[in-house]
Amino acid sequence: xxxxxxxxxxxxxxxxxxxxxxxxxxxxxxxxxxxxxxxxxxxxxxxxxxxxxxxxxxxxxxxxxxxxxxxxxxxxxxxxxxxxxxxxxxxxxxxxxxxxxxxxxxxxxxxxxxxxxxxxxxxxxxxxxxxxxxxxxxxxxxxxxxxxxxxxxxxxxxxxxxxxxxxxxxxxxxxxxxxxxxxxxxxxxxxxxxxxxxxxxxxxxxxxxxxxxxxxxxxxxxxxxxxxxxxxxxxxxxxxxxxxxxxxxxxxxxxxxxxxxxxxxxxxxxx
Numbered sequence: 408x409x410x411x412x413x414x415x416x417x418x419x420x421x422x423x424x425x426x427x428x429x430x431x432x433x434x435x436x437x438x439x440x441x442x443x444x445x446x447x448x449x450x451x452x453x454x455x456x457x458x459x460x461x462x463x464x465x466x467x468x469x470x471x472x473x474x475x476x477x478x479x480x481x482x483x484x485x486x487x488x489x490x491x492x493x494x495x496x497x498x499x500x501x502x503x504x505x506x507x508x509x510x511x512x513x514x515x516x517x518x519x520x521x522x523x524x525x526x527x528x529x530x531x532x533x534x535x536x537x538x539x540x541x542x543x544x545x546x547x548x549x550x551x552x553x554x555x556x557x558x559x560x561x562x563x564x565x566x567x568x569x570x571x572x573x574x575x576x577x578x579x580x581x582x583x584x585x586x587x588x589x590x591x592x593x594x595x596x597x598x599x600x601x602x603x604x605x606x607x608x609x610x611x612x613x614x615x616x617x618x619x620x621x622x623x624x625x626x627x628x629x630x631x632x633x634x635x636x637x638x639x640x641x642x643x644x645x646x647x648x649x650x651x652x653x654x655x656x657x658x659x660x661x662x663x664x665x666x667x668x669x670x671x672x673x674x675x676x677x678x
Contacts, residue, residue, distance in 0.1 A: 413632055415627050443647060455661075465519060496526070497527075571632070
């Protein structure tokens, strides 16, 4: 099932060919409710083994158009993780200090140590998306940055960081619906940003920039997953399936401890 959403080749891709309403083979969230609960438990168990073993780290990147649900999926899918071994990072416009360094600097220092999980709400890909769409870098520089990203992701993998890249795919009509809901609901209005309307005008340019990024950086070792996200329940289910499958392939286990290596243990202390 997951292979249909996985991008790991250099071939061209068009987001227009991927249905953001896709929920196949399911029709309702009730069909996957029990499996979602099971997947969350498996994810929690995997995190415990990851933390205990401290042999690898896991970095989960969430990218997507405005209103694609990056905050929501982190909250709903990853909220059950132990916060001692998990953190979420969000990346906005670079600060003056960040802009004075190379474009990977601000994200590189926040990648997870071995034993830990980090989720990035947006990431270093913004520096080949927003910058390209708004013309602050040209095509030559964008190509150069994509090559640096590919090498950077190889470095992370070589250093023991397992990378999971997820693009939350929504339709333009769905985005407009969410923007209207934010404006009409007083409890959601704080999430509205006027810049969302301005960025919406560049929808096609962003789609093209993403497609180039997928083609340049989707590899066998570090693939992309395009997750249909118009149906939030399916988005959450599919992201869980992807994450659990990644952890399963890691074949994690608790480290073996020889009791003799701990030295003598006074039986009285165990009373």
